[in-house]
Amino acid sequence: MTSSSFTPPVTPIAPGSLDDVAVLMPAYNGQADVDRTLASFSEDARIHVLIVDDGSMPPIVAPALPNMSIDVLRMPQNGGIERALQAGMEALAARGFRYAARIDAGDLTVPGRLAKQRTYLEAHPQVAGLGMWTQVVSRDGTPLFMLTPPAEPRAIRRVRFLRACFVHPSMMLRVDAVLAAGNYREAYKAAEDLDLFLRLMQRYDCANLPELGLYYELNEGGISATKRRRQIASTLRLQLRYFNVLNVCDWLGLAKNLLHFVTPYKTLQRMKKRFYAPRASL
Template sequence: MAEQQTPSNPPLVSVLIPARDAAETLGETLSSLLAQSFTDFAVVLVDDGSTDETREIAKHFAGHFPKGQFQIVEGPAKGISSALNAGLAVIKSPLVARLDADDLSEPRRLERQVRIMERNPDWLLCGTEVSVIDESGQIIDQMECPKTTVEIRKRLYEKCCLYHPTIMFRRDAVMEVGGYRSQYDGAEDYDLYLRLLEYGKIGALNERLVRYRIHPGQVTAQRGRPYRMMADMVLLAAIARLHEEEEPEFTKDTLAADLSSALRAELKERGFLEITPKVARHMAVRIKRANAKAKRLKGLLFQKNALAGNYKEAAKALMA
């Protein structure tokens, strides 16, 4: 349930922020939005079961935004996709910008993304490059993304190459493909990108417009990097759709129970026929690191590359 109602004429952009126990960083995040050069936007913050002062901080900042342009939505506390879908359900703006409760938008972020989306009506989604910050907010690194829609499409069928807190998308397009899918939490953004690619283009700005915070508690820092195996499952599902095959049917619970076994079984069924050798080898390595038997998969990968005369990849397959 939203604590404030949207105005009768929705703004051009709504910034969608899921938050759970984000009291330490939320104030800085919302301050970065108050500093935006573009002003025709609203904030939809989904409080997804917080037990700290997240809600109180959000209420405080709501008073700094124009009336009706800051909503606090009660999240279902069932994971990131469910929280994002709860926010999308109340948004009426044609454009939605994502931001996490510990990341920062540069002052011209919304302005630059709105402009490029208006100039490219066939783009369904636009990302940006990022500056990496540490827990104290100091810039420690930079991360790039592909520069053209053609390169983005190619790279997305190899790995996720866009940063979720940077994206701006057309709400109608995301709703048309079904929103976020909770069974792929951890790689829910990658799953969304690949489904959108089946209907239109995805672009990116060659500018660092978001400050992306790295800290020990985030998903990408988890031991064994299970999010990468989840991303592999997302990619296999997309490849199945491309070839007009049924995609894997998994629930969030079955994937959480044994993700490595699910990935191994799916690769064993489909083989490596539609996957580049490099991507297939990396999938096999991740299965091995999860302590799942991959002997049969290594044999298939070696055989495929050897028959194709790709002896370098065949040798790497044996060493995986």
């Protein structure tokens, strides 16, 4: 893999600076989505970005955007999001960044997200991962439903398998904590995020800011049944590994995912749209 040079973060970090934060975005093709996603960032300080190009053809090119320093780390071939994120975290650690702010190509962020998450993590050193509430939208920007996971670590631990407690592209992660927990892994394909969060919560806390931080694009036409079934199978394996027989929510979560395994994807999406009323729009 190859990478252009990154300007190391300034030490010490000046008040209001984001020089110890880097946006981490894996990408495979989709140059237009990369450009649109990065253009959605708006902060009062300079923004650092690491795009992990997972073997795109043609290669991803860093867009020229104001107030933004963008580097591209190129993987030698397409190896999947697990390897791309693992390499990205290792690269950020080598460059001295403390925080990695996740986002995926196609998603949009809200103004000031990075500063809010960094401020929270600075004030809560025991928290290793911090997500935000998320508005799910269609490809054309139509609001579909809102994801409002619990904010407090204790509540998250209780319902970790009953509901999705984190929206991966909304997360800001402590780089050293991720590496201490073993980094992203390929052991649980399509559930690499849940695998990481469960390992983080064995050592640290994880939380959510109870406010809108991300517009998550749901591309229903691009989701394959094979990938979905693999994701649910990996989730079930993780549930069994971390299962707490004394937690009724673990039992309910197991039943829920078994039901998901046999329920068509489009049926589940219709159920979500009925259950979650849209609370924000583009």
